[in-house]
Amino acid sequence: MSLEAAEPLPRKRRGRATIYDIAQRAGVNPSTVSRALTRPGRVSEETEARIMQAAKELGYRANPAARALPTGRTRTLALLVADITNPVVFDIIRGAERSAAAGGYTLVIAESQESGTEESSVLDRLLPAVDGFVLAMSRLDDEAIREVASTSPVVLVNRRVDCVESLVPAFEAGIAELVAHLADLGHRRIAYLDGPAQSWTSARRWEAIRDAAAERGIEAVEIGPGEPTLDGGAAQLGAVLESEATAAVAYNDVMAIGLLRAATAAGIAVPGRLSVAGFDDIFGADFTTPQLTTVKAPLTELGEQAVRALQAIVADEEPERHEPLPSTLIVRGSTGAPAR
């Protein structure tokens, strides 16, 4: 080594300490440091203490990329949603983030913009970067989902596909409560506002409502499909009135609120002339006048459990099995006795 010219500083030294620095300071071999850091107990107490001390003094942080290379695990999980705009996913994100952080995992959020092909490409892009996926509101068909699941750990939320870990709340209970509530109020004909045609959830909700209504001996009619938006809900007001139903249940709260507002704007009293109910109990469902009656989905818990289950699968453990999360009826002001 001879003369060195004054190089321009190599850009803000990436001055992070490595296990080599620790090794040197603690007077041991780097591999010993690695052992002490990854699973304490494999080295003598004394050296472990020295190593930990040195690590702390140097402010050591493991380099995740370097760690991922030999192990193949990135300790990163991805949450895929169809539409970040959708308030339903906010709560799922919240739960997912919390349990990822609790497990020492990093959570990546990605959006498929309601498009199946976009979803595939996102999945593909993220595949080498993460240890697994939580698919919330996937727009892929069952076969495509199974294929993803055969490549990488996957947990499905709000949908059931054979051979894939799925997390679906037991909304039947909440729906039964809702239908009973409406029947008790005196309603004899309930309209269900369908969500998007491809929505697995919407189809299940309709079936459950139909069954619950049949059991109660009242009528249920299906209207739609429609966009799961304020406008999508508002757009169905005419159809609801034509159906002569006295109560309308929408695929989700956003549609329900759209319908509620359209009704109010049209001079139709809620719940006086029309009762309205939704699903999910999203943020803002209690902002309306009257406040919205809704079947609350345990969204935050769903996000939490999904990520926990995914962590288990990634770690090659059996995910805990619990009872499906219950959905519950929240009665607020938008449902009441029908006009007669």
Next chain:
Amino acid sequence: MSLEAAEPLPRKRRGRATIYDIAQRAGVNPSTVSRALTRPGRVSEETEARIMQAAKELGYRANPAARALPTGRTRTLALLVADITNPVVFDIIRGAERSAAAGGYTLVIAESQESGTEESSVLDRLLPAVDGFVLAMSRLDDEAIREVASTSPVVLVNRRVDCVESLVPAFEAGIAELVAHLADLGHRRIAYLDGPAQSWTSARRWEAIRDAAAERGIEAVEIGPGEPTLDGGAAQLGAVLESEATAAVAYNDVMAIGLLRAATAAGIAVPGRLSVAGFDDIFGADFTTPQLTTVKAPLTELGEQAVRALQAIVADEEPERHEPLPSTLIVRGSTGAPAR
């Protein structure tokens, strides 16, 4: 190698193709493949075509961890928020995610749970995993933020700190509009409901309201600080009434909605006896009756621009400078002429 017992399948072969596979198939050296893939043009057209072809056939996806190791860049950006629960951040997340995806970056969301020390620890944990941070609603003090910024690229949202890239919308214009709107309606005394004591934004908003009021020759009084929640807003109803202000502007929409509901519940007509306005125009601000008048912050655009600026800084380019994003008054039903 002698006899091998029937091992359980070596767990779903991590069968991803590498540049070595491509190299072999294309009959070139791995380093050539790397060149062709990272910045086309450094190899002959012919071999580049062969390499691309082989890559496509093998379904090659670069391994981000392996790529990050020598380069030190992960092509991952972090968005830190104080509270995922806060609807304001939903829109920021949305914008951030979109421009991250557009730039080929992966976005990590992390939450500091309204705690400065938690924020530091999250920052610290994420530091080696990302190329930079967007800090939205940081709870750190200026000095701490500068220190982070000296270690890693940082873009600040909704706050200004010397020497750190900051993105703050020009809410003065919207506030001036709001105050003018109220003054024109006949209000002579406006109450401002402060947010959290440490909130940089809340302090700026109060100053702007005070100044705008002074300019209009009307009074402004400060109430609080308070929690930026529904309850936090509701809790101030008494103080608002005592202040004898005829209009109340809250630090944000959530507080405003809390106040609005508390007023309505207490039989105080909005806007008949009390006008209420908020900030941000969050999801649900138009669910209330009356709908909430508010100063709309360009949250989605803020998230977008923040991530774009961060990408520029990471790439060692000068971030684009635009005019600060404008905030605008959205007049809805919750403001009206004061009772006399």
Next chain:
DNA sequence: TTGTACGCGTTATCAA
């Protein structure tokens, strides 16, 4: 219990 040596997939620095 600890050290040696190699590999993970890629980029980058040399030569050729």
Next chain:
DNA sequence: TTGATAACGCGTACAA
């Protein structure tokens, strides 16, 4: 223009 070859930081058989 391309091919060797050395990092990058860490985990881990294997040997001591």
